[in-house]
Amino acid sequence: MKAQELLSLLASGLEAAAHAHTASNLGDRRTYLGMSDLARGLTCPRAVVARKLNGEPTSLSLETLLQLRRGHWLEYGVEEALTAAGQKFISQLEISIEHNGVPIKAHLDLLIFDEEAKAVTVIELKSVGRLRDHVYGSHEAQLYGQLGLLHRYWSQAVFANNVFVKGSSLPACSEYCSFSELASRQLGVQLPKDADSVSIHGFVLTVAPQSAKAFGPYAPNDEVLKVLFQTGAGLWSHMEEIRSGRADLGQVAYQQGFDPLCDWCGHNRDCPKFQGDSHPALEPELSALADLKAARSRLEEEIKEREEQLKAIAAIMGKSGQWISGNRYRFKVSRMPGRATIDQHLLKSSLGQLKQVDENQLDSLLSSAQKISRPFERLQLSPIH
Numbered sequence: 001m002k003a004q005e006l007l008s009l010l011a012s013g014l015e016a017a018a019h020a021h022t023a024s025n026l027g028d029r030r031t032y033l034g035m036s037d038l039a040r041g042l043t044c045p046r047a048v049v050a051r052k053l054n055g056e057p058t059s060l061s062l063e064t065l066l067q068l069r070r071g072h073w074l075e076y077g078v079e080e081a082l083t084a085a086g087q088k089f090i091s092q093l094e095i096s097i098e099h100n101g102v103p104i105k106a107h108l109d110l111l112i113f114d115e116e117a118k119a120v121t122v123i124e125l126k127s128v129g130r131l132r133d134h135v136y137g138s139h140e141a142q143l144y145g146q147l148g149l150l151h152r153y154w155s156q157a158v159f160a161n162n163v164f165v166k167g168s169s170l171p172a173c174s175e176y177c178s179f180s181e182l183a184s185r186q187l188g189v190q191l192p193k194d195a196d197s198v199s200i201h202g203f204v205l206t207v208a209p210q211s212a213k214a215f216g217p218y219a220p221n222d223e224v225l226k227v228l229f230q231t232g233a234g235l236w237s238h239m240e241e242i243r244s245g246r247a248d249l250g251q252v253a254y255q256q257g258f259d260p261l262c263d264w265c266g267h268n269r270d271c272p273k274f275q276g277d278s279h280p281a282l283e284p285e286l287s288a289l290a291d292l293k294a295a296r297s298r299l300e301e302e303i304k305e306r307e308e309q310l311k312a313i314a315a316i317m318g319k320s321g322q323w324i325s326g327n328r329y330r331f332k333v334s335r336m337p338g339r340a341t342i343d344q345h346l347l348k349s350s351l352g353q354l355k356q357v358d359e360n361q362l363d364s365l366l367s368s369a370q371k372i373s374r375p376f377e378r379l380q381l382s383p384i385h
């Protein structure tokens with residue numbers, strides 16, 4: 001077998017595994033709105049409607065396939081850790097409801113139970129290339145939606161889980177039942193029949209190759225759930241109108257501002273956001289720039305990785321703060337003070353507590369303290385799918 005054949009085999013296997021996983025765990029996604037659709041619909045309804053009606057592009061690159069499957073591999077890893085830590089949990093819980101005629105399903109990655117404390121913790125897992133300081137709004141909205149459904153529909157027969165619980169002799173729970181019934185049948189955990197008697201919280205757990213970060217805890221929030229339901233109603237009515245020929249995709253609103261997800265959107269080819277002149281002759285220039293940018297980010301990642309390795313080596317040698325020499329190069333790991341910047345929100349809220357300063361004075365204080373650099377030109381490069 002040649003190296004390229006091995007990579008092609010890997011790509012086709014990953015694609016087949018992704019299809020099989022979607023079919024067995026998520027069913028036909030065109031027939032309902034998932035919680036991630038509702039969360040995505042808050043910023044770009046067109047992306048959701050296009051994906052629901054036309055599906056995703058059929059051939060994905062190995063890079064994209066690996067990125068998509070990494071999330072599922074992560075689930076197995078976290079499940080293994082929870083099992084080893086002796087936690088009672090279930091994975092892939094499905095909540096299936098209909099709200100004002102709109103079929104909605106949520107698939108919760110993990111739920112950890114604390115029977116004694118009468119507490120349930122929902123974990124929304126996200127596999128990322130690198131950790132960030134903040135959580136994406138759409139991930140937060142997705143988790144809020146899951147917590148909201150869990151709280152609101154707790155006692156109704158809308159919960160199912162056809163994943164066999166590791167280490168449990170109890171059967172999978174593929175028929176819909178109430179949440180307390182499901183917890184009892186699947187894990188033998190006894191929970192109150194009323195959601196208000198239980199502590200329900202959730203975290204967005206982001207995991208990168210080197211580390212992990214948990215955002216939360218979040219609690220059920222009826223207002224956010226209401227907004228998600230309204231978004232779902234809008235998306236569903238667009239889908240029905242387009243299916244019946246009364247409207248087309250061009251009439252669905254799209255994200256006007258910058259959105260990093262446009263680069264990943266399978267329906268960006270004819271998106272009105274990118275309307276403009278076509279000049280195929282520029283393609284070699286654009287491809288070269290795209291390749292260079294990709295090479296730069298790979299290089300930056302490699303530099304970071306090597307720096308981390310050397311920092312770890314210096315720490316193991318007990319030589320932090322001292323020069324360590326090779327033949328042609330030497331290095332030193334120093335502890336630097338953090339960079340001083342102004343947190344405008346914090347400053348505004350602290351100044352706002354001084355009763356004599358009103359909102360307008362605050363704004364003028366902040367703008368007089370602001371230093372604005374000279375305007376510059378930015379070149380945005382975006383892949384077409």
Ligand code: SF4
Nearest residue numbers: 044047262265268271
């Ligand atoms: S390209 Fe961007 S704006 Fe257009 S549909 Fe996709 S996500 Fe929305």
